Amino acid sequence: MKSEVKVRTGRERRSARERRAQTVGRRRLIILVAVLVAIPLITVGILAAAFMFSLHAVAAVEQDLPSLEDQGEVTLAETTQIYAADGTLLAYLHGEENRTVISGKQIPDIMRHALVSIEDERYYSHTGVDFEGFVRAFVTNVQAEGVDEGFSTITMQLVGNLYLDRRDMSFTRKWNEMVLAWQMERKYSKNEILDMYLNTVYFGSNAYGVEAAARTYFDKDPMELTIDEAALLAGLPQAPSAYSPRRHPEAALKRRDQVLNKMYELGFITKGEAEAALDRPLDLAPYSPYTQVQEPYVVAYVRKQLIDMFGEDMVFGGGLRVETTINPAYQNLAMEAITSTLDQEGDPSAALVSIEVETGYIRAMVGGSDYDDSKFNLAAQGRRQPGSAFKTFCLVAALERGIDPYTTYYESMPVTLDYPGAPEPWDVKTYGNSYYGTSSIVQATLRSDNTVYAQMALDVGAEQIVDVAHRMGITSELNADPAIVLGGLTIGVSPLEMASAYATLANEGQYVQPTIITRVTDSSGDVIWEAQPKRTQAISAAVAYETTRILEMNIERGTGTKADIDRPAAGKTGTATEWYDAWFCGYTPHLSTSVWIGNRDAQVPMDNVHGIKVTGGSFPAVIWQKFMYKADRDYPEEDFAEPVIPITYDRFFQSKYAVAPASSTTISTTTTTLLPVIPTDELPPDITAPSTTVTEPPDIGF
Numbered sequence: 001m002k003s004e005v006k007v008r009t010g011r012e013r014r015s016a017r018e019r020r021a022q023t024v025g026r027r028r029l030i031i032l033v034a035v036l037v038a039i040p041l042i043t044v045g046i047l048a049a050a051f052m053f054s055l056h057a058v059a060a061v062e063q064d065l066p067s068l069e070d071q072g073e074v075t076l077a078e079t080t081q082i083y084a085a086d087g088t089l090l091a092y093l094h095g096e097e098n099r100t101v102i103s104g105k106q107i108p109d110i111m112r113h114a115l116v117s118i119e120d121e122r123y124y125s126h127t128g129v130d131f132e133g134f135v136r137a138f139v140t141n142v143q144a145e146g147v148d149e150g151f152s153t154i155t156m157q158l159v160g161n162l163y164l165d166r167r168d169m170s171f172t173r174k175w176n177e178m179v180l181a182w183q184m185e186r187k188y189s190k191n192e193i194l195d196m197y198l199n200t201v202y203f204g205s206n207a208y209g210v211e212a213a214a215r216t217y218f219d220k221d222p223m224e225l226t227i228d229e230a231a232l233l234a235g236l237p238q239a240p241s242a243y244s245p246r247r248h249p250e251a252a253l254k255r256r257d258q259v260l261n262k263m264y265e266l267g268f269i270t271k272g273e274a275e276a277a278l279d280r281p282l283d284l285a286p287y288s289p290y291t292q293v294q295e296p297y298v299v300a301y302v303r304k305q306l307i308d309m310f311g312e313d314m315v316f317g318g319g320l321r322v323e324t325t326i327n328p329a330y331q332n333l334a335m336e337a338i339t340s341t342l343d344q345e346g347d348p349s350a351a352l353v354s355i356e357v358e359t360g361y362i363r364a365m366v367g368g369s370d371y372d373d374s375k376f377n378l379a380a381q382g383r384r385q386p387g388s389a390f391k392t393f394c395l396v397a398a399l400e401r402g403i404d405p406y407t408t409y410y411e412s413m414p415v416t417l418d419y420p421g422a423p424e425p426w427d428v429k430t431y432g433n434s435y436y437g438t439s440s441i442v443q444a445t446l447r448s449d450n451t452v453y454a455q456m457a458l459d460v461g462a463e464q465i466v467d468v469a470h471r472m473g474i475t476s477e478l479n480a481d482p483a484i485v486l487g488g489l490t491i492g493v494s495p496l497e498m499a500s501a502y503a504t505l506a507n508e509g510q511y512v513q514p515t516i517i518t519r520v521t522d523s524s525g526d527v528i529w530e531a532q533p534k535r536t537q538a539i540s541a542a543v544a545y546e547t548t549r550i551l552e553m554n555i556e557r558g559t560g561t562k563a564d565i566d567r568p569a570a571g572k573t574g575t576a577t578e579w580y581d582a583w584f585c586g587y588t589p590h591l592s593t594s595v596w597i598g599n600r601d602a603q604v605p606m607d608n609v610h611g612i613k614v615t616g617g618s619f620p621a622v623i624w625q626k627f628m629y630k631a632d633r634d635y636p637e638e639d640f641a642e643p644v645i646p647i648t649y650d651r652f653f654q655s656k657y658a659v660a661p662a663s664s665t666t667i668s669t670t671t672t673t674l675l676p677v678i679p680t681d682e683l684p685p686d687i688t689a690p691s692t693t694v695t696e697p698p699d700i701g702f
Contacts, residue, residue: 066163066176074162076101076200078319078523079212079290082302084326085363085518091293093303095316098216098290099208101523104195108223111210112194113268114234118259120154121266124190128155128181155181158197203233204240205288212290217245219285227269228277231259245282253282297367297377298326302516309529310520319523325361325516330354330631334364337626341619342597347609349600350623351378353499354593354631360503360512360533363591364627365496374600383476383492384581384598387616388448389574390493392502392547392585393469394485395445397460399543400468404649405441405550410452412436412444419458419482426483428454445550446558448573450486457485471538473500473511487576495594498585503592505551505570508641509544511536542647548640551586560584562621565629568639573616579606584620586628590635593628595620 078101079094092098116123122130130153152160159180164173184193203213213233214222225233235255236243245252257278264274293299302324306315314320334352342350354364367377376382399405412435417426428451436447444452457465462480469478474497479490496514504511513534520529551570554560559573563586571586580603585594597620598606606614614620 066180077208077317080306080315080318080320080322082299082322082324084294084324084328085361086328088294088328089289090295090302090324090326091299092290093306093316094206094290096206097208097317098206098212099199100211100319101199101209102211102222104191106222107195107198107210108225108230110227110268111198111222111225111230111233112191113266114227114230114259114263115154115194115198117262117266117268118234119157119237121262123154123194126153128183128185129153129178152177153181154197155184155193158193158200159184161200201237202240203236204244205246206290216288216290217284219289226277226280227263227273228256228260228280231263231277232256232282235259245284249282256282293371294328295326295331295365296371297379298324298331298365298516300371300375301365301367301377301380305517306520320528321521321525322517323519325356325359325363325518326365327363330364330627331366333630334366334627335369337623338366339369341623341626342609344610348597348604348606348614349378350619351382351495351596352593352623352627353379353495354591354627355499355503355514357503357506357587357590357592358512360500360515361518362496362514362516364593364631365516368600376600378495378596378600380494380496382494382596384494384596385487385489385492385576386498386583386585387487387574387576387581388450388453389498389572389583389585389594389616390469390487390489391445391448391453391485392505392551392572393472393474394453394457394460394465395441395550396472396505396539396543396547397464397468398441398456399546399647400539401460401464402649403441403456403460405445405546407440407649409438409440410444410455412439412447412449412452415451415455417454417458417482426454428486442550442553446554448559453485454482457482468539469501471511471536472502472504473497473514473538487574495583495596498583498596499592499594502571502585502587502594504538505544505548506587506589506592506640507544508541508643509537509539511538540647541641541643542645545640545643546647552640555586559617560586560621562617563625563628565625565632567632567637569628569632570640571621571624573621575615578603579613579615580604582606582614582616582618582620584616584624586624588628588632588635589638589640591628591632593624593631595624595627597623 077095077097077099079092079098081092081100082090084090120130122132156177160173160177163180164177188196198210200209202208203210203216205216207213207216210222210233213236214220214225214229217233218225218229220229232245232252232255235252235258242248243252243255260269260274260277263269264271269277302322303315306320306322310318310320334354338350338352342348349368350366351368352364352366353362355361356363365377365379367379367381368374395405412430414427414429414433414435417428419426430450435451436443436449439447439449439452441452441456443449444456462482462484465482465484466478466480474493476489476491476493476497478484481488500511500514511534515531515533517529518531519527522528548570551572552568554573555563555569555571560571563569563571563584565588567588569586569588571584574583574585575581576598581596581598583594583596585592587593597614598604609619612618
């Protein structure tokens with residue numbers, strides 16, 4: 001059970017100090033008289049009576065003695081802890097004071113005894129003030145006309161730490177410390193006071209309290225401390241820097257041995273225990289666990305959200321327990337998929353995000369390979385050109401308009417397109433000038449044909465494509481330009497956004513807000529926040545299913561064949577101009593995962609990585625396959641759910657560009673054309689040719 005202590009607010013403390021300062025002289029006189037009366041006395045009992053007499057004497061002339069009951073409630077800064085979904089500790093977050101308050105049941109007696117031995121050997125016999133030490137120190141200080149010797153007990157130190165300014169060396173402050181200590185001893189048991197002290201005192205290295213100290217120096221729970229380890233910690237509060245075991249190991253060892261000898265002298269340990277403890281080396285943990293962070297990109301992302309929700313003071317001093325959605329096994333799996341694929345010096349960077357479809361929980365987020373080298377989270381903060389991975393949103397928009405992707409045809413050929421608001425005509429080609437004549441939308445999707453999708457974007461409308469993308473989960477600002485169908489975005493999108501948007505397809509058209517924090521409890525264990533992800537029916541289940549059917553074919557026999565995981569899966573490749581960025585975004589009924597590859601700091605052509613040009617169908621698809629092949633098998637194998645109400649197509653849709661016989665032709669037919677299998681070796685590389693448009697339209701492909 002956590003002990004509760006009352007402490008005044010900062011404003012009340014200042015005003016009280018001001019009132020006391022006005023009576024410093026009078027109190028000094030009273031204290032001096034009281035102590036002089038006590039000096040000739042011999043027994044502790046008489047000294048106690050003398051002290052009580054002095055208290056009553058002061059009370060007779062002073063009406064503002066400090067009262068423990070008048071102190072405001074103490075709020076100790078406590079360290080926040082962030083946990084993965086399986087309970088793995090990911091990181092501690094703390095400010096200047098790294099502290100975790102624990103109950104007395106979590107503090108071993110050996111720690112209490114070590115502290116008493118070195119700090120206050122008469123602790124169990126006095127009532128808050130050690131009168132013998134008080135008299136001795138007072139005489140010494142009077143003779144020295146200063147403060148050469150202290151006499152603070154553990155109780156006095158505690159009330160001083162909680163309620164008073166320890167930098168104030170005046171007799172008035174010392175008197176108030178004594179008065180409050182005496183009152184505290186009447187209110188709490190000896191062990192309760194020790195426990196409060198051990199939860200507040202500074203042990204060096206930002207460790208406040210015995211829990212933080214035990215973990216900082218030994219990476220142990222306090223209950224696991226050995227005699228020699230408890231003795232080392234007990235010796236630190238007097239001079240944490242001078243006795244620092246990492247900076248001054250010899251001084252720390254000497255101080256520890258002093259504590260051990262005192263423990264034996266006072267009967268807290270036996271001679272054998274003392275000798276064995278004295279023979280042990282310091283044996284510190286190699287590093288403080290508080291300096292180690294698991295999954296730093298994840299932790300930084302979580303920390304930002306926490307600060308936005310609760311503010312810095314609460315995050316770094318509120319003792320929060322934060323539960324997240326991250327699966328450490330998936331994190332390791334994602335990192336392994338990346339490093340085993342991009343395994344040569346000078347390889348580009350990669351990012352991966354995986355979201356659980358039904359819940360929106362972010363199960364994996366790899367934002368880079370070296371957080372110390374770069375704090376920039378490519379998975380959540382990176383905004384890059386998605387290439388043809390953005391064609392999916394045009395496909396959805398077309399289906400929403402009733403366009404039948406199986407029976408609606410465009411001409412696969414170089415086109416020059418003009419549209420309202422265009423500064424110049426838009427020239428669109430495919431890579432290597434590979435064209436296939438009359439092509440259905442489905443065929444064009446499997447080939448990721450730029451010319452077909454450019455024409456379709458004009459038919460569907462850029463505003464509609466933007467609207468679909470935003471509904472499905474893209475949060476970045478999008479420019480309403482037909483060129484976005486090929487990934488020509490002003491700002492770009494993040495892997496997190498793309499994974500979220502593709503998850504909408506897997507979730508029967510329902511968008512679920514990506515979630516990484518599931519629950520937050522305060523230092524008392526009370527739930528103060530719980531996730532309630534936003535859910536909206538972004539697109540119809542029928543449209544989502546039809547899109548998924550086509551993207552399933554893309555993995556089976558389109559540009560995404562390297563992503564095959566021998567399970568139902570759908571996805572789309574994407575490659576930006578000059579091979580600057582490469583993507584694979586795909587999903588199963590359970591997980592939606594996006595993979596991005598590119599240069600972390602600048603747009604650098606990936607035209608020779610392991611001897612090839614990097615396209616979405618190469619390394620990104622391989623990384624996606626390695627991750628999803630194992631991760632998805634944590635879930636039962638299932639087909640994508642068919643909608644109750646099938647999609648209805650507008651059989652009379654006609655392209656407004658069909659009238660241009662020299663360019664594109666759109667053909668509507670009531671007959672469903674069976675799609676031929678496209679041989680892999682006939683597929684063009686997953687990229688588009690450089691554009692010749694001077695207005696810098698997106699030069700982006702598969």
